[in-house]
Every structure is written in structure tokens, then in C-alpha cells.
Amino acid sequence: xxxxPYLLFLGDAPDPLAAKVAQGIKDWRPEYAMGQLxxxxxxxxxxxxxxxxxxxxxxxxxxxxxxxxNRGGVxxxxxxxxxxxxxxxxxxxxxxxxxxxxxxxxLAAVARATGRKLHDVRIPSVKYPIANGLRRTxxxxxxxxxxxxxxxxxxxxxxxxxxxxxxMKATFRSTGQTGILITGDGVPLDAVIADFMAGAIEWLxxxxxxxxxxxxxxxxxxFHVSYSGVTLALIHGGQPDALILCxxxxxxxxxxxxxxxxxxxxxxxxxxxxxxxxANPGCQVVGIAVNTQGLAEDAARSYLAEVEARMGLPxxxxxxxxxxxxxxxxxxx
Amino acid sequence: xxxxPYLLFLGDAPDPLAAKVAQGIKDWRPEYAMGQLxxxxxxxxxxxxxxxxxxxxxxxxxxxxxxxxNRGGVxxxxxxxxxxxxxxxxxxxxxxxxxxxxxxxxLAAVARATGRKLHDVRIPSVKYPIANGLRRTxxxxxxxxxxxxxxxxxxxxxxxxxxxxxxMKATFRSTGQTGILITGDGVPLDAVIADFMAGAIEWLxxxxxxxxxxxxxxxxxxFHVSYSGVTLALIHGGQPDALILCxxxxxxxxxxxxxxxxxxxxxxxxxxxxxxxxANPGCQVVGIAVNTQGLAEDAARSYLAEVEARMGLPxxxxxxxxxxxxxxxxxxx
Numbered sequence: 185x186x187x188x189p190y191l192l193f194l195g196d197a198p199d200p201l202a203a204k205v206a207q208g209i210k211d212w213r214p215e216y217a218m219g220q221l222x223x224x225x226x227x228x229x230x231x232x233x234x235x236x237x238x239x240x241x242x243x244x245x246x247x248x249x250x251x252x253x254n255r256g257g258v259x260x261x262x263x264x265x266x267x268x269x270x271x272x273x274x275x276x277x278x279x280x281x282x283x284x285x286x287x288x289x290x291l292a293a294v295a296r297a298t299g300r301k302l303h304d305v306r307i308p309s310v311k312y313p314i315a316n317g318l319r320r321t322x323x324x325x326x327x328x329x330x331x332x333x334x335x336x337x338x339x340x341x342x343x344x345x346x347x348x349x350x351x352m353k354a355t356f357r358s359t360g361q362t363g364i365l366i367t368g369d370g371v372p373l374d375a376v377i378a379d380f381m382a383g384a385i386e387w388l389x390x391x392x393x394x395x396x397x398x399x400x401x402x403x404x405x406x407f408h409v410s411y412s413g414v415t416l417a418l419i420h421g422g423q424p425d426a427l428i429l430c431x432x433x434x435x436x437x438x439x440x441x442x443x444x445x446x447x448x449x450x451x452x453x454x455x456x457x458x459x460x461x462x463a464n465p466g467c468q469v470v471g472i473a474v475n476t477q478g479l480a481e482d483a484a485r486s487y488l489a490e491v492e493a494r495m496g497l498p499x500x501x502x503x504x505x506x507x508x509x510x511x512x513x514x515x516x517x
Numbered sequence: 518x519x520x521x522p523y524l525l526f527l528g529d530a531p532d533p534l535a536a537k538v539a540q541g542i543k544d545w546r547p548e549y550a551m552g553q554l555x556x557x558x559x560x561x562x563x564x565x566x567x568x569x570x571x572x573x574x575x576x577x578x579x580x581x582x583x584x585x586x587n588r589g590g591v592x593x594x595x596x597x598x599x600x601x602x603x604x605x606x607x608x609x610x611x612x613x614x615x616x617x618x619x620x621x622x623x624l625a626a627v628a629r630a631t632g633r634k635l636h637d638v639r640i641p642s643v644k645y646p647i648a649n650g651l652r653r654t655x656x657x658x659x660x661x662x663x664x665x666x667x668x669x670x671x672x673x674x675x676x677x678x679x680x681x682x683x684x685m686k687a688t689f690r691s692t693g694q695t696g697i698l699i700t701g702d703g704v705p706l707d708a709v710i711a712d713f714m715a716g717a718i719e720w721l722x723x724x725x726x727x728x729x730x731x732x733x734x735x736x737x738x739x740f741h742v743s744y745s746g747v748t749l750a751l752i753h754g755g756q757p758d759a760l761i762l763c764x765x766x767x768x769x770x771x772x773x774x775x776x777x778x779x780x781x782x783x784x785x786x787x788x789x790x791x792x793x794x795x796a797n798p799g800c801q802v803v804g805i806a807v808n809t810q811g812l813a814e815d816a817a818r819s820y821l822a823e824v825e826a827r828m829g830l831p832x833x834x835x836x837x838x839x840x841x842x843x844x845x846x847x848x849x850x
Contacts, residue, residue, distance in 0.1 A: 282712070315743040317774045378714050378747045379615070379707040406749075409796045410648040413750030414711045420742035441650045444795075458788065462777075463742045 186278050186303050186365070187246035189218045191235060193270075195263050196225040197252040201333055201439075203228035205280055206251025208362040211503075212341055218243050220251075223262060228252065237266075237273050247303075249365060250279040259283045259291075267291060271300045278303035280361020282375070305364040306372045308384070315382035315421050317463065322392030325514060326424035327402040327473065328456045330446045332411060332439045334432040335475035335503065336402035337363055339510070342502035343428075344399050346511045353396040357388050359418065363401050373403055374414055381414065385421025397514060398422075402430065406455055407447045408438055416459060423464045426514055427456050428471050429497075433487055434478035449495060470513040472499035519611050519636050519698070520579035522551045524568060526603075528596050529558040530585040534666055534772075536561035538613055539584025541695040544836075545674055551576050553584075556595060561585065570599075570606050580636075582698060583612040592616045592624075600624060604633045611636035613694020615708070638697040639705045641717070648715035648754050650796065655725030658847060659757035660735040660806065661789045663779045665744060665772045667765040668808035668836065669735035670696055672843070675835035676761075677732050679844045686729040690721050692751065696734050706736055707747055714747065718754025730847060731755075735763065739788055740780045741771055749792060756797045759847055760789050761804050762830075766820055767811035782828060803846040805832040 192206040200207070210217040210230045219235030222228070230251075235243065248270045250263075259267075259281060267277055267285075271294040279285050285302035286292055295302050325343070327336040340356050341363075347354035356363070358370025371384045389398040400422045404411030429452050438444035447455075453469050460467040472491055476484035484501060491499040498509035525539040533540070543550040543563045552568030555561070563584075568576065581603045583596075592600075592614060600610060600618075604627045612618050618635035619625055628635050658676070660669040673689050674696075680687035689696070691703025704717045722731040733755045737744030762785050771777035780788075786802050793800040805824055809817035817834060824832040831842035 317742040317771075317777060319776075374710075374712040376711050377707075378709050378711055378750070379744065381711050381746045382743055406792075407795055409650045409753035410715055411712065412753050412792075412795075413714050413746040413748075415746075416739075416749045417711070417746030420745050438650075443652075444650060447795075455791065459739075459745075462740055462745075462780075 187276055188216045189245055190216045190247050190249045191240040191245045191275070192217055192220045192230060192251040193248050193266065194220055194222045194226050194228050194230070195250070195252045196223045197228035200228045203252045204333065205253055205362040205365060206230055206249070208337065208366055209249065209251065212366050218245050221248070221266065223266070237270055237275070241273060245275065247276040247278050250277070250281060253281065253361070259285070259288055264288070264290065268294050271295055271298050274298070274300065276301040276303065278305060278365060280306045280365060280372070282306060306361050306375045308372055308376055310387065312376060312380040312384035312387050314379060315386050320389070320391045320423065321394055322396045322398065323425045324389055324398045324400060324422055325426040325428065326400045326418060326422045327428045327430050328415065328419070328452065329402060329405045329430040330407065330449065330452050331405050331432065331435055332408050334430045335473060336430045338503050339428055339430055339473040339507070340399040340401050342507040343510055346507040347397065350511065352515070353393060355396070355398055357398050357400045359385070359388070359401045359403050373418065374411070381417030382421030385418055389422060400424065406452070406459070409441065409444070419456065419460050420463045424460055424467055425464060426468055426470045426517060427460060428473050428510060429453055429456070429469060430473045430475070432475040432478070449491065453495070468517065469497065470517065471497050471510040473502050473510065474499060476501040476504055520609055521549045522578055523549045523580050523582045524573040524578045524608070525550055525553045525563060525565070525584040526581050526599065527553055527555045527559050527561050527563070528583070528585045529556045530561035533561045536563070536585045537666065538586055538695040538698060539563055539582070541670065541699055542582065542584065545699050551578050554581070554599065556599070570603055570608070574606060578608065580609040580611050583610070583614060586614065586694070592618070592621055597621070597623065601627050604628055604631050607631070607633065609634040609636065611638065611698060613639045613698060613705070615639060639694050639708045641705055641709055643720065645709060645713040645717035645720050647712060648719050653722070653724045653756065654727060655729045655731065657722055657731045657733060657755055657757045658759040658761065659733045659751060659755045660761040660763050661748065661752070661785065662735060662738045662763040663740065663782065663785050664738050664765065664768055665741050667763045667768070668806060669763045671836050672761055672763055672806040672840070673732040673734050675840040676843055679840040680730065683844065685848070686726060688729070688731055690731050690733045692718070692721070692734045692736050706751065707744070714750030715754030718751055722755060733757065739785070739792070742774065742777070752789065752793050753796045757793055757800055758797060759801055759803045759850060760793060761806050761843060762786055762789070762802060763806045763808070765808040765811070782824065786828070801850065802830065803850065804830050804843040806835050806843065807832060809834040809837055
């Protein structure tokens, strides 16, 4: 697969959220994240050493990973100059953008000339089936959100780490480019052909031991009009036994949609559960994961206490305060 | 575009539903449907003349249209023999199957050698945007179903015909291969990349006159786990002002999913409306279209009367009894 360690290319990321690919690698495989390369105007920072390509070479880096995602996924000319140079200096490139490295003529030509690899992890490498809706053995947990980018992937990764520490059988199932770059496999769901979305998720989460949990990475939101169809395919293909509700309490409106307000956690609970029970009548909402990075610790703790009391469900920020409560709830099912 | 008239190729269609492409052309453009070509085991019949390729040539046919859809869309070897012969005898081919004519080496080679055209209407020919959720001018009506293949396309086509007869501004917006073969354009939604589904529907139904109605062809069902994500993208990309509920009362289970029961019309109404109001808070359910082809006329009329009384909404079989009630309801909005 992709050769490690990495130099994380942050480009001219307009905000930290745009660099969530880099952040994910840094958080979940810190041993791969040797340094970062930022261009003028970059507003993201992984708090790891800034490196030139020459310095990265010196440090033993093998692959430059594009750690920044733009809406629509464009490889800009500003980036191109650095990426061409990276190939020329002997690095492979890896990317999860919609616009493929292999489709950029200059990059493809330089890669051929230098013998370097272009990894486009967003491209499905499997011919997925149409979903058949049959019940599968083993158990599945899916994180669904009030919005996009509210911490669904982190929630699943935190739960996997906690479950493995407890000796439980658990597998993080990636459905996006960051997760695929972190774990080395998964389904790039937003690049799958519409008819095969749910089938791709059935394929990703096959029959398993009765005490095994798949922790399926969520995507989009049922309430985000740009991506809601992807979310519903995850719910119906994943057949979750357990749902975790994910929320970011400081978001002023749906990401990228200034005219759309976030739904309440109650609305997400009711709609998510109704839709999930079409595929799995026994599905339960078991807990709430709040991304509290916009709150001070005291405010975060009191927000979580309020949510727990209001919803009657365990609530935590699994990245900040641990995923123990959520894993306890899964274990109790 | 595609040269007319057509010979409708029904292949070895396992049941009449599998030939809904041919049926659609025959019903909505009967002047194009010169004849049908059926293979051994074919269980569909358009009640138009059976023709050999030689007879079709004699009758002036220009294009052989593959009028049969298989689950997953496979071009079988049984079909291939006829299709190669058709190209050799001077017909173009048109298809809405997932497996493309152009990807079949033998067909592509014969088409090149004979100068004939291969029309794959399922392939998106446009780079669709990501949905932006902005409100558009003009009005939109979407048919949603308790299941797949319950008459959503026919409902929209019947309403368009009725509205045009009344002098109303109305455009059928096709989202599937049959509709595209009938009207010559549209979005082949089930072949669109997941991230762009809702955006494709926004593109298909742009700003329009304030008294213009788009009649958007529905796909799948919110309750059909194989395709529900496609349906939700239609609802959120289409921003419908009006929903029509579609139902087939004799269906024993969800199409292709023996373990899944159909939802009630009430469940479809409530879930469809809740989801539609995310994108368009003013959306209303205005009527019910029942596909009564499995019922005798008396039974159909009493079923419709019962549904009207129970749901408090106009109910008709628009193909059998006319779409007048549904158009009245739109007009009253």
C-alpha cells in the first residue's frame, strides 16, 4: 500500500476543518506524521514540524499526503507546483480528493518519468453489489450527525481504540478518504455510483462473529441536503444495531449551507431511528458524542451533563473525555 | 439524438416489470414503437407486432432499443448475438443498462466497422455540481413511492399530459433511463456519483417561471434499503413544493427484498414530508397515485375511495382513470 512515513501537505487550507485528513493521520497514526508543508495563506496547523521537501527527504519521508480537502476537491495550480517538485525529488503522492492525481496530465507524466506512485484513495477499487438487505451476523454501530464534519469518524476511531483496550472485538470500517488513508482500506462512499452505495456498505461490513462490532464511519447528515442520500445509504446498508448521535454545539448553520439550521438531537434521534429500523427493527440509539472543541472544559462538561439529562442517554466527547460511556452502552446491548 | 422509429428488444424478460423501458416508450411515444423482438422465455409482451430484424428493416426502423432492464443490468450472451446482428444489418442500438454497449468489445468493434451508433443513455454526460440548497424560482412536484416500480414515472407523465392539455406550464423531468429514452434528456440518477446526486437534481430543475411546474420523476423508495439514498437525494435536490404518494396495493413485499414489508401510505406521507421540509418548509402532500393494474375496475375504484376517505387526500390511478384530481390539487396550491 502507501509507503510511510508521510509529509502532510496542508496547501492553502482556508480553515482547520479543511485539513481534517491531515489531522486524522496525525491523531491516529502520529508515528507516520513526520512533518507538515504549508503554503501562503494556510490556516491549518498540525503542530508538527514544518518541513521543506528537502528537509522531509532528510527525515526519511516516503510519501507526500495531500492532507487538505476542498469542497468539490480541486487540485489547484498553486498546489501543483509543489506536487510536481515532490515527485521529482522522489516522493510518492497520496490523495483523497475528487480530482484525481492520475487525471492531472503533468503529475501523471512526471510520475511516469520518475517511477513514483500516485495513490488516489478515493477511487473505488471494487465492483460493489446492489444491496440485498439480508441480515448479517455480528453487530454494527453507526455514528450519525446533526451535520457534516461533527466528529463521526473520530467517534468511531475512539470507540475502536477503547474496545480493543478492553479486549472486545471491534473493527473501524472506513467510508471516507481520511479513514482509508489512516487504515489502508475501506469504501470511498461519496465516490461510489448511486445504485451501489448501500451494497458497498453491506460489502464493507460482512458476516462476523456474534460478539464482533463493526464501527462504521458515518458520512454527511440526514439533514444536510447536499449529502443526505449518502447518509441514508449508510444507514440502510449498514443495518446498525446501535446508533451514536454526533453533534457540534457551536455550529451556527449547516456546513456550507448558510440558510439551513442544525436539527435538534431529538430530531436526529427520531429520524435516524425510524430510518434505521427499516433495515434493522432492533436498532437502538445508545449514546451521544459531542465535539466540544469549541468549548472550554467547564462549558463542555456542563453541556454534556445537560444533554445527558435531557436525552436520557450517555453523552461524552470521546476524543476529549474518552469513549468509555459509549462503549459501556454498546456492551450493555 | 436517437433516430426513430424503434424496434423494442425485450430479450428474455423474466416478467412484465422487467420490460418497463419498452412499456414506457410504447405508452408515451407509441408512434416510435413499430414492433417488438422477443427471445425464448420472454414473459413480456407490448401487444405490438413481433418482428424479425429483416421485418423491422422493411418497416423503416432505425434503432433497436433495449427495452428490458435486469437487476444489475447485464448484457447477456444470449442477447449479444441479436445485437451484433442488428448492427450488421444497419440499425443503431440504444440502451439504458448499467453495462454499457460501448464497453462490450464485440459490439463496439461491429459498431465501428459498420458506422452504427451505440447510445448509452444511462451515462451522465454532464459534470454535475454539489447541491447548494438555494431556493429556486418556479414550482416542483415529486412522486415518492412505498416501493420501487409502483408507477412514479407514469404518474409524472400523466400529470404532464393533463397539465399541458389544460394550458398549464409543465415539464416532465426524467431521472431514469426509460424517461431519457422517451424524452431525449434527463439525469440518469442511479449512475451519478454519490456526492453529486442532489446537485444533479438541482441542475435538472433550475429556476423557472413562477407558474411553471417541474414534474420530477421519482426513483426507488425511502423504504427500499437498496436504493433509499437515491430517493432522499431526489427529495433534497428537488426541493419539491408538492409530493404525490405512489403505491401498488397488491405487492406482497418490497421489490427484490422478500423479508421487507411495504410501508403504509401514512408512514410514507409522514416520513416523506418530514424529509422534504428540510429543503422546503412549505412542502405539502397533495395526492395519491395508485397503480391499480393488478385490480379489476370495481375493486380499483373502491380501493381508491377507501384511500381517499382514510387519507383525506385525492387518490386516483392516473394512468387508468386520469390525472385530473392530482392536477386539480397542484393547481389549488
